Every structure is written in C-alpha cells, then in structure tokens.
Amino acid sequence: EPEVTQTPSHQVTQMGQEVILRCVPISNHLYFYWYRQILGQKVEFLVSFYNNEISEKSEIFDDQFSVERPDGSNFTLKIRSTKLEDSAMYFCASSDSGSGTQYFGPGTRLLVL
C-alpha cells in the first residue's frame, strides 16, 4: 500500500539554525500539506501546496517557513531560523484532490535547543 514517508524521524537543532524537513508524498497525489503538533496539543494546519504553489497557509506559517517541491517526488518544509517554540512533531500529508482524503506520514520530531 502506498504511503507517505518523512525524513528524518528526529532532528535536534540549535535555536537560530535552519532545518529542512523532507517528505515523499504518495506518487499519484497532487496536493501536499504540512501540519504540526506541539507536544500535548492538537494537530494544526500549516500550509497546503498544489501545482507548485502555496494554495493556503495558516497564520503560523510566517516568513520563517517555506515549502518547495524540488523534484518530482520530494516535498520539503524549511524553517530558516528556528525558535524554541518550533519544537513539535511535523507531519506531511498528501491527497489526490483538494477535497480528497489526506494521508499522513509518520512525522518528524523537531527539538530546538
């Protein structure tokens, strides 16, 4: 069964450093998403991406965040200058349509020290 994969599974970084979280969506999916879950809190939408551009973003997704689909398979989330409050589990998801079921990856746990 096709699945969304994410790397790395864990990342520890120093405050102010740049991090790139990587995702490989399901191969025939066209819509891609990032969500985050701060420890003990609910899952929050960050951004959606379709046709090589952002289709929607939340207020969390400020100028420190960017997304990219650098090739035909990867979808990345970059945080330019990490803050302590960026520590969270980051989930990638993909769907075959805008209203389609979103399938989630296993997540990347980011810890900012």
Place this chain on the structure above:
Amino acid sequence: AQSVTQPDIHITVSEGASLELRCNYSYGATPYLFWYVQSPGQGLQLLLKYFSGDTLVQGIKGFEAEFKRSQSSFNLRKPSVHWSDAAEYFCAAPGDSSYKLIFGSGTRLLVRP
C-alpha cells in the same frame, strides 16, 4: 468558523468492553468527516471517513462511526476493545477551504487488562 470538538480528553475502558468516542463539529454545509488514530510515537493513520450517503461508515480495525446531522456529531464506536487500541484518536473536518483539515483536540484511550 468551522470547529471540531472532542469533549473527552481521556477515556479508560476494559479490554473487551464497548467504546464510543465523541466528536462534534460546527460546519455550514454537509461536512466531510474523518477519524484518525495516533499510536505512541507514530503518525496519523486514517480509521474511516464520511463523505456522503450512508451515515454509518465502517473503518479499519473494527471501528465504525455514525454521522448524525441533527446532533452535529460523528461518534466513533467499537463493540469490543482490544489492548492494541490504546492510542490517541482525532476527529477532523475540512476548514473554511477544502485544503486543510481542522482537528479536534484528541481523546486518549487507555485500555485496562
């Protein structure tokens, strides 16, 4: 604005007992509704979804959920819980656009032997 509410933060049931996890939504039109499960340290796995049609939907692992428009609810049920069902369960619905999911705050299920 759309919202998803899971009134129960924790639920404890005995193995073999029945289970019902509550979910209420606030949505103008007929919503799409989802239940996801997150085992410790794992990603979000889709249990089931409601798009339209039959209001009782079957999912994986013996779970089912019933959409009740009159009560704005989409409660998850299982007739006999197994120890492996211990996890966190999230109800979700599309936000203002179809590009994002709004998640409830989750219900943590504990299973007594």
